Amino acid sequence: TRSTRPQRLLKAVQKHATRGDPQSVISAIDHFCRHSEWAMNVGDEKGSILDSVVSELNPEKVLELGTYCGYSTVRIARLLPPGARLITLEFNADYAAIARQVIAWAGLEDKVQLVEGASEDWIPRMKEHFGIETFDFVFLDHWKDRYLPDTKLMEDCGLLRKGTVLLADNVICPGVPDYLEYVRNGLFYKSCYFKSHLEYTKAEDGLEKSVFLG
Ligand SMILES: O=C(NCCCOCn1ccc2cnccc21)c1cc(-c2ccc(F)cc2)cc(O)c1O
Numbered sequence: 350t351r352s353t354r355p356q357r358l359l360k361a362v363q364k365h366a367t368r369g370d371p372q373s374v375i376s377a378i379d380h381f382c383r384h385s386e387w388a389m390n391v392g393d394e395k396g397s398i399l400d401s402v403v404s405e406l407n408p409e410k411v412l413e414l415g416t417y418c419g420y421s422t423v424r425i426a427r428l429l430p431p432g433a434r435l436i437t438l439e440f441n442a443d444y445a446a447i448a449r450q451v452i453a454w455a456g457l458e459d460k461v462q463l464v465e466g467a468s469e470d471w472i473p474r475m476k477e478h479f480g481i482e483t484f485d486f487v488f489l490d491h492w493k494d495r496y497l498p499d500t501k502l503m504e505d506c507g508l509l510r511k512g513t514v515l516l517a518d519n520v521i522c523p524g525v526p527d528y529l530e531y532v533r534n535g536l537f538y539k540s541c542y543f544k545s546h547l548e549y550t551k552a553e554d555g556l557e558k559s560v561f562l563g
Protein backbone atom coordinates (compact mmCIF):
# COMPACT_ATOMS: atom_id res chain seq x y z
CA THR A 350 0.00 0.00 0.00
CA ARG A 351 1.00 3.62 -0.59
CA SER A 352 3.39 5.16 1.93
CA THR A 353 2.26 8.07 4.11
CA ARG A 354 3.60 11.62 3.85
CA PRO A 355 5.43 11.35 7.18
CA GLN A 356 7.07 8.13 5.94
CA ARG A 357 8.21 9.92 2.76
CA LEU A 358 9.48 12.82 4.86
CA LEU A 359 11.53 10.41 7.01
CA LYS A 360 12.98 8.79 3.85
CA ALA A 361 14.08 12.23 2.66
CA VAL A 362 15.82 12.84 6.01
CA GLN A 363 17.59 9.45 5.88
CA LYS A 364 18.65 10.09 2.27
CA HIS A 365 19.81 13.72 2.49
CA ALA A 366 20.68 14.46 6.13
CA THR A 367 23.80 13.44 8.05
CA ARG A 368 23.30 11.33 11.18
CA GLY A 369 23.98 13.42 14.29
CA ASP A 370 23.70 16.72 12.42
CA PRO A 371 20.45 18.49 13.46
CA GLN A 372 20.89 21.34 10.98
CA SER A 373 21.07 18.90 8.06
CA VAL A 374 17.85 17.23 9.31
CA ILE A 375 16.11 20.63 9.45
CA SER A 376 17.36 21.53 5.94
CA ALA A 377 16.32 18.15 4.50
CA ILE A 378 12.77 18.50 5.86
CA ASP A 379 12.47 22.12 4.65
CA HIS A 380 13.70 21.10 1.15
CA PHE A 381 11.25 18.17 1.05
CA CYS A 382 8.31 20.36 2.13
CA ARG A 383 9.18 23.21 -0.22
CA HIS A 384 9.98 21.13 -3.33
CA SER A 385 8.17 17.82 -2.90
CA GLU A 386 5.21 17.80 -0.49
CA TRP A 387 3.87 20.47 1.85
CA ALA A 388 3.66 19.32 5.49
CA MET A 389 2.58 21.09 8.67
CA ASN A 390 6.03 21.65 10.20
CA VAL A 391 6.55 25.09 11.73
CA GLY A 392 8.96 25.63 8.81
CA ASP A 393 12.10 27.70 8.27
CA GLU A 394 10.68 31.23 8.53
CA LYS A 395 8.67 30.74 11.76
CA GLY A 396 11.40 28.28 12.83
CA SER A 397 13.97 31.11 12.89
CA ILE A 398 11.68 33.07 15.21
CA LEU A 399 11.31 29.94 17.39
CA ASP A 400 15.12 29.62 17.45
CA SER A 401 15.58 33.21 18.63
CA VAL A 402 13.02 32.86 21.43
CA VAL A 403 14.62 29.59 22.64
CA SER A 404 18.19 30.94 22.38
CA GLU A 405 17.29 34.07 24.37
CA LEU A 406 15.53 31.99 27.07
CA ASN A 407 17.98 29.08 27.46
CA PRO A 408 15.23 26.96 29.04
CA GLU A 409 15.98 23.90 31.21
CA LYS A 410 12.45 22.42 31.13
CA VAL A 411 10.55 22.54 27.84
CA LEU A 412 7.11 21.19 26.86
CA GLU A 413 6.06 20.85 23.22
CA LEU A 414 2.40 20.11 22.44
CA GLY A 415 2.32 18.61 18.95
CA THR A 416 5.40 16.71 17.74
CA TYR A 417 4.16 15.68 14.26
CA CYS A 418 7.39 14.51 12.53
CA GLY A 419 9.73 16.08 15.07
CA TYR A 420 10.87 19.11 13.03
CA SER A 421 10.29 21.71 15.77
CA THR A 422 11.44 19.17 18.37
CA VAL A 423 14.82 19.05 16.59
CA ARG A 424 14.89 22.86 16.19
CA ILE A 425 14.35 23.35 19.93
CA ALA A 426 16.44 20.45 21.28
CA ARG A 427 19.53 21.38 19.22
CA LEU A 428 19.63 24.74 21.07
CA LEU A 429 19.17 23.40 24.61
CA PRO A 430 22.07 23.49 27.10
CA PRO A 431 23.44 20.13 28.42
CA GLY A 432 21.09 18.70 31.06
CA ALA A 433 18.06 20.55 29.69
CA ARG A 434 15.02 18.39 28.87
CA LEU A 435 12.26 18.58 26.26
CA ILE A 436 9.02 16.65 26.73
CA THR A 437 7.03 16.45 23.49
CA LEU A 438 3.45 15.18 23.31
CA GLU A 439 1.98 13.53 20.19
CA PHE A 440 -1.57 12.17 19.90
CA ASN A 441 -1.10 10.25 16.63
CA ALA A 442 0.89 7.03 17.03
CA ASP A 443 1.99 6.96 13.38
CA TYR A 444 3.37 10.51 13.62
CA ALA A 445 5.11 9.59 16.90
CA ALA A 446 6.82 6.58 15.30
CA ILE A 447 8.23 8.80 12.52
CA ALA A 448 9.21 11.58 14.94
CA ARG A 449 11.22 9.16 17.12
CA GLN A 450 13.30 8.22 14.06
CA VAL A 451 13.78 11.84 12.96
CA ILE A 452 14.87 12.86 16.47
CA ALA A 453 17.25 9.85 16.60
CA TRP A 454 18.70 10.72 13.15
CA ALA A 455 19.50 14.20 14.53
CA GLY A 456 21.21 12.54 17.53
CA LEU A 457 19.00 14.37 20.02
CA GLU A 458 17.21 11.44 21.71
CA ASP A 459 19.03 12.05 25.03
CA LYS A 460 17.44 15.51 25.39
CA VAL A 461 13.95 14.54 24.23
CA GLN A 462 11.17 12.50 25.80
CA LEU A 463 8.37 11.78 23.32
CA VAL A 464 5.06 10.84 24.97
CA GLU A 465 2.07 9.48 23.06
CA GLY A 466 -1.37 10.61 24.16
CA ALA A 467 -3.74 13.54 24.68
CA SER A 468 -2.66 16.79 26.34
CA GLU A 469 -5.70 16.85 28.61
CA ASP A 470 -4.70 13.41 29.97
CA TRP A 471 -0.97 14.08 30.28
CA ILE A 472 -0.79 17.69 31.52
CA PRO A 473 -2.29 16.74 34.93
CA ARG A 474 0.30 13.95 35.25
CA MET A 475 3.45 15.92 34.37
CA LYS A 476 4.55 16.53 37.96
CA GLU A 477 4.17 12.99 39.35
CA HIS A 478 5.14 11.15 36.15
CA PHE A 479 8.10 13.26 34.99
CA GLY A 480 9.15 14.93 38.23
CA ILE A 481 8.55 18.32 36.66
CA GLU A 482 8.01 21.32 38.96
CA THR A 483 7.30 24.01 36.35
CA PHE A 484 8.15 24.55 32.67
CA ASP A 485 10.39 27.39 31.49
CA PHE A 486 9.10 27.24 27.91
CA VAL A 487 6.01 25.73 26.20
CA PHE A 488 5.59 25.47 22.40
CA LEU A 489 1.91 25.06 21.42
CA ASP A 490 1.42 23.41 18.03
CA HIS A 491 -1.35 20.84 18.50
CA TRP A 492 -5.16 20.95 17.98
CA LYS A 493 -5.97 24.64 17.71
CA ASP A 494 -9.12 24.28 19.85
CA ARG A 495 -6.95 22.87 22.67
CA TYR A 496 -4.57 25.85 23.01
CA LEU A 497 -6.84 27.76 25.43
CA PRO A 498 -8.17 24.88 27.56
CA ASP A 499 -4.68 23.38 27.87
CA THR A 500 -3.18 26.75 28.86
CA LYS A 501 -5.79 27.06 31.62
CA LEU A 502 -5.10 23.42 32.58
CA MET A 503 -1.34 24.13 32.84
CA GLU A 504 -2.12 27.15 35.06
CA ASP A 505 -4.42 25.06 37.27
CA CYS A 506 -1.84 22.25 37.56
CA GLY A 507 0.82 24.75 38.70
CA LEU A 508 3.04 23.98 35.71
CA LEU A 509 3.67 27.66 34.88
CA ARG A 510 5.76 30.04 36.95
CA LYS A 511 6.35 33.82 36.83
CA GLY A 512 8.25 34.28 33.56
CA THR A 513 7.29 31.02 31.83
CA VAL A 514 7.13 31.70 28.09
CA LEU A 515 4.36 30.24 25.91
CA LEU A 516 4.99 30.35 22.15
CA ALA A 517 1.98 29.45 20.00
CA ASP A 518 2.14 28.47 16.33
CA ASN A 519 -0.66 29.18 13.81
CA VAL A 520 -2.32 32.04 15.62
CA ILE A 521 -3.55 33.38 12.24
CA CYS A 522 -3.71 30.24 10.09
CA PRO A 523 -5.56 28.03 10.99
CA GLY A 524 -6.06 30.58 13.81
CA VAL A 525 -6.73 30.42 17.55
CA PRO A 526 -9.02 33.43 18.28
CA ASP A 527 -10.14 32.37 21.76
CA TYR A 528 -6.51 31.74 22.86
CA LEU A 529 -5.35 35.11 21.43
CA GLU A 530 -8.10 36.99 23.26
CA TYR A 531 -7.13 35.29 26.52
CA VAL A 532 -3.36 35.93 26.39
CA ARG A 533 -3.67 39.45 24.89
CA ASN A 534 -6.57 40.86 26.90
CA GLY A 535 -6.46 38.72 30.06
CA LEU A 536 -4.61 39.70 33.23
CA PHE A 537 -2.17 36.81 33.36
CA TYR A 538 0.13 37.34 30.34
CA LYS A 539 2.32 39.87 28.61
CA SER A 540 1.88 38.95 24.95
CA CYS A 541 3.39 39.92 21.59
CA TYR A 542 2.84 38.84 17.99
CA PHE A 543 5.61 37.81 15.54
CA LYS A 544 4.17 38.23 12.05
CA SER A 545 5.34 35.62 9.57
CA HIS A 546 3.89 33.22 6.97
CA LEU A 547 2.24 29.82 6.98
CA GLU A 548 5.07 27.31 6.52
CA TYR A 549 6.33 27.07 2.92
CA THR A 550 3.60 29.47 1.64
CA LYS A 551 2.87 33.18 1.15
CA ALA A 552 -0.22 33.09 3.39
CA GLU A 553 -0.01 35.16 6.56
CA ASP A 554 0.55 33.35 9.83
CA GLY A 555 2.51 34.14 12.98
CA LEU A 556 3.68 33.14 16.43
CA GLU A 557 2.33 34.63 19.66
CA LYS A 558 4.81 34.88 22.53
CA SER A 559 3.14 35.16 25.94
CA VAL A 560 4.96 35.53 29.27
CA PHE A 561 3.06 34.26 32.32
CA LEU A 562 2.93 36.98 34.98
CA GLY A 563 2.35 34.53 37.85
O1 LIG B 1 -3.41 21.08 12.73
C1 LIG B 1 -2.27 21.49 12.89
N1 LIG B 1 -1.50 21.02 13.89
C2 LIG B 1 -2.07 20.04 14.85
C3 LIG B 1 -1.94 18.60 14.35
C4 LIG B 1 -2.69 17.65 15.24
O2 LIG B 1 -2.23 17.73 16.59
C5 LIG B 1 -2.88 16.81 17.45
N2 LIG B 1 -2.11 16.71 18.68
C6 LIG B 1 -0.76 16.67 18.77
C7 LIG B 1 -0.42 16.52 20.09
C8 LIG B 1 -1.61 16.47 20.84
C9 LIG B 1 -1.88 16.32 22.22
N3 LIG B 1 -3.16 16.28 22.63
C10 LIG B 1 -4.18 16.40 21.74
C11 LIG B 1 -3.98 16.57 20.38
C12 LIG B 1 -2.66 16.59 19.94
C13 LIG B 1 -1.67 22.45 11.91
C14 LIG B 1 -2.37 22.71 10.71
C15 LIG B 1 -1.84 23.58 9.76
C16 LIG B 1 -2.58 23.86 8.50
C17 LIG B 1 -2.62 25.16 7.99
C18 LIG B 1 -3.30 25.42 6.79
C19 LIG B 1 -3.94 24.40 6.14
F1 LIG B 1 -4.59 24.64 4.98
C20 LIG B 1 -3.93 23.10 6.66
C21 LIG B 1 -3.24 22.83 7.83
C22 LIG B 1 -0.60 24.21 9.97
C23 LIG B 1 0.08 23.96 11.16
O3 LIG B 1 1.29 24.56 11.42
C24 LIG B 1 -0.44 23.10 12.14
O4 LIG B 1 0.26 22.93 13.30
Ligand SMILES: [Mg+2]
Pocket residue numbers: 389390391490518519
Ligand atom coordinates in the same frame (compact mmCIF):
# COMPACT_ATOMS: atom_id res chain seq x y z
MG1 LIG C 1 1.78 24.42 13.46
